[in-house]
Amino acid sequence: MKLGIDHIPYEWIEQIISLSAERIVVVDRDGVIRYISDSYCDFLGTTVEYATGRYVGEIIENTRMHIVARTGQAELASVQPINGSEMIANRYPLIVDGELVGAFGTVMFRTPDEWRDYNRKIQPLIQELKFYKTKFENELKSKYSFDDIIGNSPSFMAVKQFAERISVSQSGVLLLGESGTGKELFAHAIHNNSTRAAFPFVPINCASIPDHLLESELFGYEEGAFTGAKRGGKKGQLQVANYGTIFLDEIGDMPLAMQSKLLRVLQEKEIQRIGSQKTIPIDVRVIAATHRDLEKMVLVGEFRSDLYYRLNVIKIEIPSLRRRTEDIVPIALNLLKKLEKKFNRQGIELSKKASERLKLHSWPGNIRELENVLERALNVLDGKMIDLFHLPLYLRDIEPVMQETRIHIDSICQEKREELKSLKEEIALAEKNTILRAINASGGNKVEAARLLQISKTTLYDKCKLHNIK
Numbered sequence: 223m224k225l226g227i228d229h230i231p232y233e234w235i236e237q238i239i240s241l242s243a244e245r246i247v248v249v250d251r252d253g254v255i256r257y258i259s260d261s262y263c264d265f266l267g268t269t270v271e272y273a274t275g276r277y278v279g280e281i282i283e284n285t286r287m288h289i290v291a292r293t294g295q296a297e298l299a300s301v302q303p304i305n306g307s308e309m310i311a312n313r314y315p316l317i318v319d320g321e322l323v324g325a326f327g328t329v330m331f332r333t334p335d336e337w338r339d340y341n342r343k344i345q346p347l348i349q350e351l352k353f354y355k356t357k358f359e360n361e362l363k364s365k366y367s368f369d370d371i372i373g374n375s376p377s378f379m380a381v382k383q384f385a386e387r388i389s390v391s392q393s394g395v396l397l398l399g400e401s402g403t404g405k406e407l408f409a410h411a412i413h414n415n416s417t418r419a420a421f422p423f424v425p426i427n428c429a430s431i432p433d434h435l436l437e438s439e440l441f442g443y444e445e446g447a448f449t450g451a452k453r454g455g456k457k458g459q460l461q462v463a464n465y466g467t468i469f470l471d472e473i474g475d476m477p478l479a480m481q482s483k484l485l486r487v488l489q490e491k492e493i494q495r496i497g498s499q500k501t502i503p504i505d506v507r508v509i510a511a512t513h514r515d516l517e518k519m520v521l522v523g524e525f526r527s528d529l530y531y532r533l534n535v536i537k538i539e540i541p542s543l544r545r546r547t548e549d550i551v552p553i554a555l556n557l558l559k560k561l562e563k564k565f566n567r568q569g570i571e572l573s574k575k576a577s578e579r580l581k582l583h584s585w586p587g588n589i590r591e592l593e594n595v596l597e598r599a600l601n602v603l604d605g606k607m608i609d610l611f612h613l614p615l616y617l618r619d620i621e622p623v624m625q626e627t628r629i630h631i632d633s634i635c636q637e638k639r640e641e642l643k644s645l646k647e648e649i650a651l652a653e654k655n656t657i658l659r660a661i662n663a664s665g666g667n668k669v670e671a672a673r674l675l676q677i678s679k680t681t682l683y684d685k686c687k688l689h690n691i692k
């Protein structure tokens with residue numbers, strides 16, 4: 223004799239079900255409710271009479287019972303929001319005589335008190351999860367916009383306006399400029415202003431990732447692809463950046479072998495994880511940047527010419543700070559505002575002398591160097607006014623003439639444009655250049671210019687005559 227539930231009277235079964243700690247619903251293959259417990263109906267604000275015989279989607283919010291009744295796939299411990307509460311739902315297929323006949327579902331918490339107890343435990347975890355989720359999403363967001371890029375000199379404005387205009391295009395961008403000129407800032411701003419802004423911005427510094435790791439970083443890998451590969455494999459950054467932008471910083475440092483692989487991605491618009499044959503389509507805009515002379519690298523075979531042409535669809539050259547001296551003080555003031563927050567101080571000013579001296583320096587490290595100089599000044603500043611003596615020695619003590627000579631030679635070396643003349647001619651040229659800048663900086667006042675250069679008025683007049691300066 224088969225012993226089973228039919229040995230229990232029907233009323234007993236009803237009682238057992240209503241006492242069980244969970245709310246219960248049973249649907250047939252069409253998702254129509256065949257049974258629903260009283261307690262579930264109470265929680266839903268309906269009645270057994272009304273709910274029974276109706277399509278489950280009409281009665282239960284966010285239900286998936288009709289899906290389980292079709293697929294036969296159980297769904298366990300899934301979180302289901304009902305009436306603004308997150309419930310734990312279990313859904314099982316009902317298989318009778320080997321045939322899928324419907325589904326049986328439970329949601330946890332029989333009484334409001336029980337729910338409140340669980341809620342107290344679960345809600346903080348859900349909140350924590352939400353916190354990490356937004357943190358993770360924010361980290362992939364670009365942090366700066368064009369409003370954060372300071373500078374009104376004509377050369378800089380032209381570059382900024384051009385970058386703003388092309389940000390909506392889907393083409394790749396190549397950002398060139400000396401170290402510290404703001405290449406990364408531009409990359410962020412371009413992404414932020416593009417149609418991809420809602421999607422990730424993923425920066426990769428090709429120079430700081432060891433050559434042998436760069437491939438797995440960009441493409442990802444399958445589980446077991448190599449010794450040390452993480453269980454479950456890893457997504458590549460190109461895939462993380464899907465629909466968004468990948469910023470390949472220091473692209474000039476990318477090894478040749480990787481350059482070929484990157485070129486293939488740009489052409490085929492798909493990637494393969496290491497250890498996998500499967501191709502994954504990707505839609506990513508590439509912004510690349512380097513302070514190196516890529517054209518020269520192409521000539522000497524250190525950079526693939528085909529990749530160079532592909533990246534170079536839109537080229538943006540950011541001018542160095544020494545080519546836009548009028549931007550130095552406005553940028554310095556803007557940086558001071560940021561530093562005030564960092565140091566929790568207010569009302570920091572820049573003296574006229576200090577400003578003038580900042581304008582005379584050649585800034586080989588560009589805005590990053592300026593940032594460092596100002597941060598150092600704040601560290602040694604007691605009052606509110608940054609003066610000459612708060613600047614580092616190399617800015618304050620070097621004889622301006624010597625300094626200017628260095629500026630001139632610096633710019634020649636960095637720009638590699640002009641040929642070097644004899645030392646005597648170079649010094650003469652530097653002297654003339656310095657005097658012109660000092661006169662310019664003092665608004666045409668030669669007495670002030672002489673003071674800036676720390677020479678007597680007569681010496682300045684003599685030198686002006688010598689260099690034919692009116």
Ligand SMILES: Nc1ncnc2c1ncn2[C@@H]1O[C@H](COP(=O)(O)OP(=O)(O)OP(=O)(O)O)[C@@H](O)[C@H]1O
Nearest residue numbers: 370371372400401402403404405406407513589590
């Ligand atoms: N025009 C600007 N206005 C305000 N701040 C700027 C500007 N340009 C750069 N900065 C600031 O200067 C610093 C250096 O900029 P960034 O990192 O973008 O330079 P980079 O060109 O990428 O340098 P590197 O080649 O050394 O990586 C950053 O802190 C940035 O916020």
Ligand SMILES: [Mg+2]
Nearest residue numbers: 402405406471
């Ligand atoms: Mg950078």
